Amino acid sequence: MSREKILNAIRQNQPEYQPLPEEVNFYFEDVDLIEKFKQVLEFIGGRLHAVSNYTEAKAYLESIMPPAGRWITAVPEFQDHATLIEPGDPHLLENVDVAIIKAHFGVAENGAVWVTEELMGARALPFITQHLVILLNKNNIVPLMQQAYRLIGNVEYGYAAFIAGPSKTADIEQSLVIGAHGPRSLTIILTD
Amino acid sequence: MSLTKDHAALAQVFNNDEERVDWHDETLWFVRAKRDRASHGIPDWELLRETASRIKHNVLSNMHNYLVQFEENALANGIKVHWAADAAEHNAIVLSILKEKGIERMVKSKSMLTEECHLNDFLQDNGVEVIDSDLGERIVQLAKEPPSHIVLPCIHKKKEEIGDIFHEHLGTAAGESDPQILTETARQHLREIFLTRRAALTGVNFAIAETGEFVVCTNEGNADMGAHLADVHIASMGFEKLIPQRKHLSVFLRLLTRSATGQPITTYSSHFKKPRPGQQMHIIIVDNGRSIQLSREDFRNSLKCIRCGACMNTCPVYRRSGGHSYHTAVAGPIGSILAPNLDMEKYADLPFASTLCGSCTNVCPVKIDIHDQLYKWRQVIVKNGYSTKTKTAMMKGMTLALSSPAIFNLSGKAGRLALKFIPFAVNNGLNPWYKQRDMPTPPEGSFTDWYKKNRKGGKP
Amino acid sequence: MKVGLFVPCYINQFYPKVAIDTLELLEKLGLEVGYPLNQTCCGQPMANSGYEHLTGSTNELFTQNFAGYDYIVSPSGSCTLHIKDHLHSDRYPAESKNIRSRIYELTEFLTDIIKVDNIKASFPHRVGLHQSCHGQRGLKLAQMTELTAPAFSKPEQLLKMVEGIELVPLTRADECCGFGGTFCVAEEAVSVKMGKDRVADHIKNNAEYITAADMSCLMHMEGILKRQKSPVKVVHIAEILNAAMV
Numbered sequence: 001m002s003r004e005k006i007l008n009a010i011r012q013n014q015p016e017y018q019p020l021p022e023e024v025n026f027y028f029e030d031v032d033l034i035e036k037f038k039q040v041l042e043f044i045g046g047r048l049h050a051v052s053n054y055t056e057a058k059a060y061l062e063s064i065m066p067p068a069g070r071w072i073t074a075v076p077e078f079q080d081h082a083t084l085i086e087p088g089d090p091h092l093l094e095n096v097d098v099a100i101i102k103a104h105f106g107v108a109e110n111g112a113v114w115v116t117e118e119l120m121g122a123r124a125l126p127f128i129t130q131h132l133v134i135l136l137n138k139n140n141i142v143p144l145m146q147q148a149y150r151l152i153g154n155v156e157y158g159y160a161a162f163i164a165g166p167s168k169t170a171d172i173e174q175s176l177v178i179g180a181h182g183p184r185s186l187t188i189i190l191t192d
Numbered sequence: 193m194s195l196t197k198d199h200a201a202l203a204q205v206f207n208n209d210e211e212r213v214d215w216h217d218e219t220l221w222f223v224r225a226k227r228d229r230a231s232h233g234i235p236d237w238e239l240l241r242e243t244a245s246r247i248k249h250n251v252l253s254n255m256h257n258y259l260v261q262f263e264e265n266a267l268a269n270g271i272k273v274h275w276a277a278d279a280a281e282h283n284a285i286v287l288s289i290l291k292e293k294g295i296e297r298m299v300k301s302k303s304m305l306t307e308e309c310h311l312n313d314f315l316q317d318n319g320v321e322v323i324d325s326d327l328g329e330r331i332v333q334l335a336k337e338p339p340s341h342i343v344l345p346c347i348h349k350k351k352e353e354i355g356d357i358f359h360e361h362l363g364t365a366a367g368e369s370d371p372q373i374l375t376e377t378a379r380q381h382l383r384e385i386f387l388t389r390r391a392a393l394t395g396v397n398f399a400i401a402e403t404g405e406f407v408v409c410t411n412e413g414n415a416d417m418g419a420h421l422a423d424v425h426i427a428s429m430g431f432e433k434l435i436p437q438r439k440h441l442s443v444f445l446r447l448l449t450r451s452a453t454g455q456p457i458t459t460y461s462s463h464f465k466k467p468r469p470g471q472q473m474h475i476i477i478v479d480n481g482r483s484i485q486l487s488r489e490d491f492r493n494s495l496k497c498i499r500c501g502a503c504m505n506t507c508p509v510y511r512r513s514g515g516h517s518y519h520t521a522v523a524g525p526i527g528s529i530l531a532p533n534l535d536m537e538k539y540a541d542l543p544f545a546s547t548l549c550g551s552c553t554n555v556c557p558v559k560i561d562i563h564d565q566l567y568k569w570r571q572v573i574v575k576n577g578y579s580t581k582t583k584t585a586m587m588k589g590m591t592l593a594l595s596s597p598a599i600f601n602l603s604g605k606a607g608r609l610a611l612k613f614i615p616f617a618v619n620n621g622l623n624p625w626y627k628q629r630d631m632p633t634p635p636e637g638s639f640t641d642w643y644k645k646n647r648k649g650g651k652p
Numbered sequence: 653m654k655v656g657l658f659v660p661c662y663i664n665q666f667y668p669k670v671a672i673d674t675l676e677l678l679e680k681l682g683l684e685v686g687y688p689l690n691q692t693c694c695g696q697p698m699a700n701s702g703y704e705h706l707t708g709s710t711n712e713l714f715t716q717n718f719a720g721y722d723y724i725v726s727p728s729g730s731c732t733l734h735i736k737d738h739l740h741s742d743r744y745p746a747e748s749k750n751i752r753s754r755i756y757e758l759t760e761f762l763t764d765i766i767k768v769d770n771i772k773a774s775f776p777h778r779v780g781l782h783q784s785c786h787g788q789r790g791l792k793l794a795q796m797t798e799l800t801a802p803a804f805s806k807p808e809q810l811l812k813m814v815e816g817i818e819l820v821p822l823t824r825a826d827e828c829c830g831f832g833g834t835f836c837v838a839e840e841a842v843s844v845k846m847g848k849d850r851v852a853d854h855i856k857n858n859a860e861y862i863t864a865a866d867m868s869c870l871m872h873m874e875g876i877l878k879r880q881k882s883p884v885k886v887v888h889i890a891e892i893l894n895a896a897m898v
C-alpha cells in the first residue's frame with residue numbers, strides 16, 4: 001500500500017529528467033603506486049611488509065603476532081600455520097587472534113583493499129579477529145577508486161568490502177584510538 | 193513560535209559556559225582543518241564535487257524508476273523489501289520483523305534515519321531492547337541524550353564526562369578518562385552484545401539501483417560485527433540514498449570520508465548484496481516527508497545530502513551553539529533546511545540560525561546550495577505566518593522608513609531615525625546589541641548631509 | 653563612464669567618512685561620480701529576515717535612483733550582493749536587470765573594471781584583513797579556504813599597493829564575524845561569541861587595525877573592541893585606500 005503511495009508521490013514530484021554526467025577520467029599523480037599505497041596505509045594506521053615468498057611471510061608474521069593464539073586462514077597455502085576456515089556458525093570465530101586472508105587488489109589513494117566474501121571464508125572473520133593480515137599482490141594496486149570500480153565491474157558477490165586500516169574510532173574528543181570493535185591491527189603482506 | 197525553546201535561547205544557554213564553547217569550536221574546527229587537508233590533496237576535488245552533484249541530480253529526476261529497479265534487484269538477491277510512508281510505519285515494520293522471529297534484543301549501528309523516526313523509544317515502549325553500537329552513539333545512549341552531530345554523535349561531551357558515564361554504567365574506575373581505556377571498555381562491553389544479539393539494524397550510505405546492493409560505511413566495524421553475527425539484518429534507508437550504478441561509488445566514496453573526517457576513506461565500506469545462507473536481510477525504504485521535499489523546487493536539492501557532516505563542522509554557528517540547540521535529529525545547516533519540511537512551525541527558528549556566510553555550501557561534497565536554501569526557507573516561513581507579530585511590525589516600520597527618502601533623511605542629527613529603525617541599533621536597555629557591544633558613535637551629520645554641503649546638488 | 657555611488661543606509665548614517673573616502677577615491681581616479689540623493693537602502697535587512705516580499709518599494713526606489721548609470725559602486729560587499737541577487741522591479745524590469753549586472757563592490761570595481769595598478773596612499777600600520785562572507789563567498793572577492801582552487805584576493809591586491817602597510821596573517825583566514833544582519837540581535841549570544849573570536853584572531857596576530865570591504869562586519873567588531881576597551885581599531889578598506897601619503 002505504502003509502496004504505491006510513495007512511488008506515486010515521487011513520480012509526481014520528481015523534477016524533469018536530468019541525464020547522468022559524462023564519465024571523466026579523474027586525475028592521479030604519476031607516482032610509484034606501491035610507495036603511495038604504503039604511505040597512505042601507514043597514515044591510516046596499517047602496516048605494510050613486502051616479501052618474496054610465503055615462507056618469508058610466515059616467518060614475518062610469527063615475529064610480530066601473538067604466537068599461542070588462535071590463527072585462522074582462508075588461504076590454503078597458510079594451512080600449516082593457521083587453521084583453514086570451515087563453513088559454520090560465525091560465533092565460533094569469537095576467539096580468533098589472527099586471521100589471514102587475501103585481497104583482490106589495493107587502492108593507492110586511500111590504502112584500501114578489496115575483499116569479496118569468498119576470500120574471507122566467513123563474512124565475520126575480518127571483523128571479529130583481533131589482528132587481520134591481508135595478502136596483496138604488489139602488481140595489483142590501482143591509483144584511484146575509479147580504476148578500482150572498473151576492475152570490480154559487474155562481478156557477482158554476496159558481500160564484499162573495502163578494508164582500509166585497522167578498526168578505529170575518534171568518538172571521544174577526537175582522540176584516535178585503534179581497535180574499536182574490529183581488528184586491533186592490520187598488516188598487509190605485499191607479495192610478488 | 194512553539195513552546196519549546198528556540199535555537200537562539202538554547203544557544204544562549206550553551207554560551208553560558210564560554211570555555212566549553214571554545215573547546216567545542218576548536219574540536220570541530222580541527223575536523224574542518226583535517227577535511228581541508230584531505231580535499232586540497234585532490235587537485236580535481238571541485239570536479240569530483242560537481243560530478244557527485246550531477247549524479248545526484250539525475251537520481252532526483254529519475255527516482256521513481258531507480259527505486260523500482262532497486263527493489264527488483266534486491267528481491268532477486270534474496271533481500272526482503274519494505275516501504276514505509278512515515279516514521280510510524282517504519283518503526284512498526286521493524287517491530288513486526290522482530291516479533292515474527294521472537295527477538296527482544298537488537299543491536300544497532302549508526303542510522304540517523306532511526307533517530308529521525310525515534311525508533312529506540314518506540315521499540316523500548318514495545319518491550320524490545322536496543323543497544324547502539326557506534327561508540328559515540330552508545331555514549332549518548334547511556335547519557336540518555338540524542339546525538340548532537342550526525343557523524344560525531346558525542347562531540348559535545350568531554351572525556352571526563354564520558355568517564356563518569358562509563359564509571360556508572362560499565363564499571364570503569366572513578367575518574368578514568370583516558371580515551372584508550374574507555375574505548376577498550378566499550379569494546380569488551382559491545383563484543384558481548386554483538387555475540388548475543390540475533391537481530392542487527394544498520395543504516396545505509398548508498399543503495400545501488402543497478403545491482404540491488406547497499407553500502408554501509410563505518411570506521412569501527414560495528415555495522416559488520418552486528419550484521420554478520422545476527423540472524424536478521426535490517427537496513428533502514430531514506431529513499432534518497434539511491435545511486436544509479438555501482439561505479440558511481442567511486443565518486444561518492446572518494447568524497448564522503450574526506451569531507452567528514454579528512455580520512456581518505458572509512459575503514460570499512462561494506463557492500464551487502466545478498467543475505468548469507470540462513471540469514472534474513474531486510475531493507476526498509478522510508479519516505480517520511482522526502483517526497484514532499486522532492487516537490488519543493490527550491491529545496492529538493494537537500495535530498496542530495498550524503499550525511500558527511502562537513503557543513504556542521506564548518507558552520508561557525510553550529511560550532512558555537514552545539515548540536516542540541518537545533519532540537520532536531522539532524523542538526524546544523526543541513527538540518528535547518530531539512531527540518532522545516534517536516535514541521536514548519538516547530539522548526540521555524542532554524543533557517544534563521546545562520547549568518548548566511550556560505551561556508552556550508554562550499555564544503556558540501558554534493559554542492560547543495562545550503563545557505564541559499566536557508567534564505568529561501570526564511571521567506572517561506574514568514575509567508576506561511578510562522579514569524580512573530582513584533583518582528584513583522586518592526587519589518588513593516590523599517591520598510592516604511594526605508595521606502596521614503598523623505599523620512600529616511602528627515603533626521604537633523606544623523607542617525608536618529610536609523611537608530612530607531614535599524615534593528616541592531618535600537619538604543620535601549622533591552623537592546624541585545626548593547627548587551628555585549630558598544631554602539632557606533634553617531635556622527636555630526638550623515639553622508640547625504642555632507643554631500644549636499646560639499647558637492648553640487650544631486651545627480652551630476 | 654558615469655558611476656553611481658550607492659551608500660548603504662547604515663554607512664550613510666553612522667560612517668559618513670567611509671562614503672566620503674569612497675567618493676574621493678573614485679574621483680581621484682578621474683571618474684565622474686554621481687550620488688542620487690534619494691537613495692536609502694538595498695532592502696537586505698528585510699529580505700534576510702524573511703520579508704523579501706516587503707522590499708518592493710525599496711527595489712523600485714533603487715531602480716529609479718540608479719537606472720541612469722554605467723556602473724553602480726558601493727563600499728559594501730553585502731549590499732552589493734543583495735542587489736545583484738535580488739533586485740527586481742515590476743515597473744522597470746529591464747532597468748533593474750541591467751543594474752544587477754552593473755553593480756560592483758568597490759574593490760572588485762577597482763581591480764576588475766578600472767584595473768588600478770597603483771594607489772597613492774600610505775597606511776603605516778599592521779592590518780588584519782577580515783574577509784566579509786558576502787563579499788568573499790558571494791561576490792568571490794577572494795578565494796575561499798573551503799575550495800581546492802588557486803588563491804587570489806582583490807582587497808589584498810589593493811592593500812598591497814598601499815605604502816607602509818603590513819598585512820598580518822590570520823589563524824582562520826575567512827571565518828565569519830557573526831554579524832549576519834538581524835542575526836546579530838536575534839542570536840545575540842552566538843553573534844557576540846563569533847565576533848569576540850574573530851577579533852581575538854586579529855589581536856593574537858598583532859593587528860593594530862582590522863579592515864574589511866564591509867562596514868557592517870566592522871561595526872559589529874568595533875562594538876566588541878570598544879566594549880573590551882581594546883586599542884585595536886576598525887577601518888574600512890576605502891579609508892585605507894584613500895589615506896593621505898605621509
Ligand code: SF4
Nearest residue numbers: 497498500501503556
Ligand atoms: S548537506 Fe552536504 S555537507 Fe552537509 S551533511 Fe549533507 S552532504 Fe555533507
